[in-house]
Amino acid sequence: MTKRKIQITDVILRDAHQSLIATRLRTEDMLPACEWLDQAGYWSLECWGGATFDACVRFLKEDPWERLRTLRKALPNTRLQMLLRGQNLLGYRHYGDDVVEAFVAKAAENGMDVFRVFDALNDVRNLETSIRAVKKAGKHAQGTICYTVSPVHNTDAYLEQAKAMAEMGADSIAIKDMAGLLTPAVTAELVGKLKQSLDLPVFLHSHATSGMAPMCQWAAMEAGVDHIDTALSAFAGGTSHPPTESLVAALHDAGFETGLNLELLDKATRHFREVRKKYHQFESAYNGVDTSVLLSQVPGGMMSNLANQLKEQGALDRIQDVFEEIPRVRKDLGFPPLVTPTSQIVGTQAVINVLAGKRYESVTNEVKKYLQGWYGKAPAAVDKDLQRRAVGKEELVDERPANLIPRELDELRKQVGELATCEEDVLTYAMFPDQARAYLEQRRDGTLQPEPLEPIPTGQSAGSVATRFKISVHGESYDIHVTGANPSGENERRFYMTVDGVPEEIHLASLGEDGEGGSRSSGGRAIASREGHVTTSMPGNIVDVLVREGDEVQAGDPVLIIEAMKMETEVKATIAGTVTGVFIAKGDRVAPGEVLVEVD
Numbered sequence: 001m002t003k004r005k006i007q008i009t010d011v012i013l014r015d016a017h018q019s020l021i022a023t024r025l026r027t028e029d030m031l032p033a034c035e036w037l038d039q040a041g042y043w044s045l046e047c048w049g050g051a052t053f054d055a056c057v058r059f060l061k062e063d064p065w066e067r068l069r070t071l072r073k074a075l076p077n078t079r080l081q082m083l084l085r086g087q088n089l090l091g092y093r094h095y096g097d098d099v100v101e102a103f104v105a106k107a108a109e110n111g112m113d114v115f116r117v118f119d120a121l122n123d124v125r126n127l128e129t130s131i132r133a134v135k136k137a138g139k140h141a142q143g144t145i146c147y148t149v150s151p152v153h154n155t156d157a158y159l160e161q162a163k164a165m166a167e168m169g170a171d172s173i174a175i176k177d178m179a180g181l182l183t184p185a186v187t188a189e190l191v192g193k194l195k196q197s198l199d200l201p202v203f204l205h206s207h208a209t210s211g212m213a214p215m216c217q218w219a220a221m222e223a224g225v226d227h228i229d230t231a232l233s234a235f236a237g238g239t240s241h242p243p244t245e246s247l248v249a250a251l252h253d254a255g256f257e258t259g260l261n262l263e264l265l266d267k268a269t270r271h272f273r274e275v276r277k278k279y280h281q282f283e284s285a286y287n288g289v290d291t292s293v294l295l296s297q298v299p300g301g302m303m304s305n306l307a308n309q310l311k312e313q314g315a316l317d318r319i320q321d322v323f324e325e326i327p328r329v330r331k332d333l334g335f336p337p338l339v340t341p342t343s344q345i346v347g348t349q350a351v352i353n354v355l356a357g358k359r360y361e362s363v364t365n366e367v368k369k370y371l372q373g374w375y376g377k378a379p380a381a382v383d384k385d386l387q388r389r390a391v392g393k394e395e396l397v398d399e400r401p402a403n404l405i406p407r408e409l410d411e412l413r414k415q416v417g418e419l420a421t422c423e424e425d426v427l428t429y430a431m432f433p434d435q436a437r438a439y440l441e442q443r444r445d446g447t448l449q450p451e452p453l454e455p456i457p458t459g460q461s462a463g464s465v466a467t468r469f470k471i472s473v474h475g476e477s478y479d480i481h482v483t484g485a486n487p488s489g490e491n492e493r494r495f496y497m498t499v500d501g502v503p504e505e506i507h508l509a510s511l512g513e514d515g516e517g518g519s520r521s522s523g524g525r526a527i528a529s530r531e532g533h534v535t536t537s538m539p540g541n542i543v544d545v546l547v548r549e550g551d552e553v554q555a556g557d558p559v560l561i562i563e564a565m566k567m568e569t570e571v572k573a574t575i576a577g578t579v580t581g582v583f584i585a586k587g588d589r590v591a592p593g594e595v596l597v598e599v600d
Contacts, residue, residue: 003257007043007227009081009203010244012272013071014046016235019207021282023055026450027067029275034074036268041259042078043227044114047071048107049082051340053090057432057439061448065110065424072111079140081114082107085340087126087402088119091431092341092366094374094401096408100129101136103427108137110424116174116205118144120342122157123376124164125400131168142203143170147177147190149297150335152380155190162194172201172227177216178339179293180209180239184219191223201226207239211289214242221251232265234272238287245269281454296323297330297338298347306347318354325350325359332386333370334378345370348538348564355537355592362537363390365561365568373397419444434587525583525594532575534597540564542588547597551579559597562590573599 017025030047037045048068056064072080087094089103104115115134119126127143134141143165145158162173173194175182187204194202204220204227206213217228230236233243248260298306306323310316326338329350336342345366353359363386369375371387373396397404408430413420416429419440429436442448528535543561547553558570559579581598590596 003255005257005259006221006225006251008244008248008258008260009044009046009227009229010037010042010232011046011205011229011241012037012232012235012244012268014048014050014052014083015229016231016240017279018051018055019240020235020238020284020287021276021279022284023051024059024279024282025275026060027062027070029278030071031074033268033271034071036264036271038075038078040261040264040268044079044081045075046081046083046116046229047075048080048112049084049090049116053428054432054435057428058435059451061439061442061450063424063443064428065106068107068110068112079113080111081116082112084115084117084130086117086119086130088341089130089431092344093369094126094405095430096405097129097402098407098409099412099427099430100402101133102409102423103430104130104133105137106424106427108134108139112139114140114142116142116144116176116203117170118146118174118176118339119376120146120339121336121376121379122146122161124161124168126376126402127165128168128400129402131165131170135169140171141169142172142174143168144174144176146337146339147175147182148179148335148337149181150330150379152335153337155186155193158190159193159197162198166198166200170200172203173198174203174205176339177204177206177213178337179297180207180211180213181294181297182206182216183212184215187216188219188223191220191225195224203227203229205229206241208237208242209239209290209293211291214247217242217247218250221256232269232272234269234276238289239284277456278453280456292323296326298323298326298343306351310351315355321354322347322350325354329353332383333367334380334382336370336379341366342370342375345375348569352537352569360386360389362569362572365570374401376401416440525590525596527593528595532577532599533595534559534571534573534599535593535595536562536564536569536571536590537592538562538564538569539589539591540569542584542586542590542596543568544586545582545584547579547582549579549582553577553579553599559599560584571596573597575599 013025013030017023048064048071052067053064056062056067068080084090084104087100089095089100107115115130117127117130117134122145131141131143143162145161147158165173175190191202191204202225204217204225206216206229208214220228228247229241230244230247231241233245236243244260245262245265248258248262248265251258307316307319310319310322326346329346330336330338333346336346338346345364349364349367352362352364356362368390370378371382371390372394409426412430413426415433416426416437419437420426420429425436425440429440439448540562543563545560547559553559553573554576555573557573559573560571561568562571577599579597580600581595583598584590584596
């Protein structure tokens with residue numbers, strides 16, 4: 001009797017290290033294991049997409065396209081797989097159809113085989129162009145269900161979504177359980193009905209956060225699932241995925257076939273276990289089983305991001321308030337699944353609501369765009385009062401948002417100019433304009449330098465300068481480890497450090513001879529002390545300055561735009577009057593409480 005085969009996709013080269021070490025695994029540390037991975041017998045290896053593109057450009061100073069080409073060469077016998085956010089691609093906004101089509105075509109040309117395509121709202125309209133582009137390239141298009149729990153999400157709704165994706169030409173259906181919310185019973189029901197309703201392979205992708213993923217995998221197998229995602233044990237568990245070796249051994253023992261060679265898996269695992277030590281500074285505090293996700297529905301990666309943001313402003317004691325606010329914001333926004341980019345949209349707004357002391361006193365641009373309909377159709381009705389306040393008199397978007405986005409590629413080529421030496425560079429710029437420009441300039445100048453890795457701890461040598469210490473702020477204790485420093489200008493220095501294992505870059509600016517008088521921040525700006533001082537409740541980067549000295553403003557007028565947690569927020573004038581001082585410029589890093597604009 002022929003054994004039933006369960007195919008395995010390993011996420012060791014993408015989602016595993018994205019979940020556990022902030023997507024910091026470098027290509028050079030992947031390559032030594034590729035020979036074993038390529039011979040092991042996987043159906044596919046997920047190695048690109050998600051946050052890897054961003055991390056390559058922003059932190060690792062690697063060309064993500066070169067990574068793809070390098071892995072394609074190193075893994076000639078195995079399908080390569082990526083995660084694609086539909087019309088968002090790998091960025092945080094919707095792109096014109098021409099950008100989506102060009103990106104998919106170039107990804108396929110550079111070696112991608114399987115495109116797992118999802119939309120954060122499960123709005124299938126946002127998958128049309130990407131699925132069509134994947135099919136045009138002759139590659140495997142995988143339509144994806146983002147699983148979540150809410151009053152409006154149920155098995156019937158997921159089945160309707162799967163049928164719609166199948167009609168678009170999807171070659172398979174994936175269940176993406178990004179927060180580990182699936183239960184075994186729901187898994188069995190959903191997989192079983194998908195297999196009954198569609199003649200397509202079904203994949204299960206479930207994070208181990210809540211501890212239920214292995215049970216769900218077994219329930220899925222019994223219900224007829226065709227493919228299961230796992231992570232080699234060196235990067236398994238916590239907010240990552242169940243271990244590959246354990247599932248393979250269990251399946252083999254139960255009479256199933258996986259085609260995987262455990263001896264080769266062990267060699268690869270031992271390599272990655274040693275490699276992981278190099279990245280100890282990026283280890284998250286949320287790497288164990290976290291059953292609180294069953295109540296908050298906050299994915300572990302989102303938890304560590306929120307904790308980091310609150311630490312920056314001495315407000316970590318408010319994190320429980322933020323976790324309680326997130327479900328309220330999610331309800332106001334019509335119960336979106338918490339996955340990129342909606343997890344950032346909901347999480348950032350929750351932080352602002354808590355720190356401002358008044359809900360929605362300041363609304364991020366992304367929440368405004370979401371409520372206007374630029375991300376697609378919300379799963380449930382949104383709060384009408386909030387929508388009215390955020391959107392104002394602007395029209396709501398009822399159709400597929402990308403229908404209203406003009407073709408963008410020609411303009412993007414003009415913007416990036418001679419910094420782009422190929423079409424792939426243009427597409428990198430399209431995803432992350434500011435970070436890509438900095439990367440391309442550094443590449444041109446020969447100054448690319450990845451963020452420093454801390455030495456693997458071996459004990460402090462006698463007589464060395466102390467680089468590790470503890471501080472206490474607002475009753476919270478922090479472990480600070482300075483890892484490097486670089487001069488950045490005549491009056492500024494940059495320090496690289498970790499705070500409780502989370503990497504930080506600190507800018508210190510000299511006050512100069514005229515720095516006397518009044519309280520000032522470490523960035524050299526005065527501390528807000530009266531109503532006309534415009535400040536921010538969130539640390540971040542200045543995206544745009546909307547006023548100049550001498551401008552007349554009304555209370556509530558936007559004066560600048562700040563980016564925090566990858567979301568943009570308008571900062572508004574607190575009183576009516578004349579702008580008498582502008583103390584920031586585009587690209588500046590700012591901290592809460594600093595005077596950014598002065599109005600009299």
